[in-house]
Amino acid sequence: MAPEDSLTGILQVPLGCVTPFALYNESARGVSLLLDQGMRIKERCFFHPLSNDVTIAINTRDLDKFLSSIGKPSNYVDLEDNPPVGKDQPPDLAYVVPSDVPTLPDNIEKSATSVVPEKKDHVAADIKPEVKAKTAKTANNSKKDTLSNSLGSAPTFIDPDKFVEDILGKVSNVVLCEVNNENINQYGDQLGSIVSNNIKRNLRAEMQNIATMFKNTAYTDGFHAGIHSQRNRM
Known part of the structure; x- marks a missing residue:
């Protein structure tokens, strides 16, 4: 579409x-x-x-x-779905x-539509190339800032160190929940194997999903970098 x-x-x-x-x-x-x-x-x-x-x-x-x-x-x-759309029910x-x-602010839109050049080849005197260059430079800086903010907001799937820390944190939480005085008194020497089995049972599916997302993100990031590398060579 x-x-x-x-x-x-x-x-x-x-x-x-x-x-x-x-x-x-x-x-x-x-x-x-x-x-x-x-x-x-x-x-x-x-x-x-x-x-x-x-x-x-x-x-x-x-x-x-x-x-x-x-x-x-x-x-x-x-x-x-096919909702009714009309004058009183706009999408x-x-x-x-x-x-x-x-x-765009309303005043800019109004001024843009209200100004009509007198001649076909007429160019407003206050439009200068420097303004366009400045706007392009500002847009490029904005793109760089947005990209860095976007990467900074996705630590789990982009940063390997934080990815590992996230996994270790999940495992540690399960261990801390399982290892307590009540379970120690109840299971004794068998507590270690019970905790191990609970970690596998409770975290297996989640770890597989997280690893898959990390792989997909790495693939997408690599593909994106390859596209830009090819463009720079052209």
């Missing part, structure tokens, strides 16, 4: 590739993602990472974690618009 230039320029994915992982790209920071609420009842969903020659299987819980790690909310809607999707998307 997106124009071709949006797929290649903003989402930075090839034609025919539909993937929520494209929101990882800095150029897509102003893009809103709508997900079908029917995905929540599915055990696995299949997406392309950033190319249409590889597929990743992931459940919606892990997808939500990934989107949260890059600062994107999960917006689930009923895409099969309202303002709640899914990213809060950092710039909007």
Whole structure:
């Protein structure tokens, strides 16, 4: 449904590739993602990472974690719903618009529409190339700041040290909950094996999900870096 230039320029994915992982790209920071609420009842969903020659299987819980790690909310809607839309019932999707998307003030919009040049080739005297250059420089700085903030908000899936700390913290919490005076008196020497079994039973699925998200994030990050490296060579 997106124009071709949006797929290649903003989402930075090839034609025919539909993937929520494209929101990882800095150029897509102003893009809103709508997900079908029917995905929540599915055990696995299949997406392309950033190319249409590889597929990743992931459940919606892990997808939500990934989107949260890059600062994107999960917006689930009923895409099969057909609500009445009219003059008194306009469609309202303002709640899914990213809060950092710039909007033009009313006075700028009015002044832009009210000024009509006298001649076809007329150029306003107060429009100077320096203003454009300054705006471009400011936009580039803004992109760099946003990217660093985005990476800083996703420590678990991007930073290996914090990823390991997160796993160790979860294991430590289980051990501290299991090792207490009551269990020591009740199980004695068998407490060690009981704690080990409880760790495996309680954390196996969660550890698999976290490891999968770490792998997917690393793959996406590597693909993104490769794309930029190829562009720099051209």
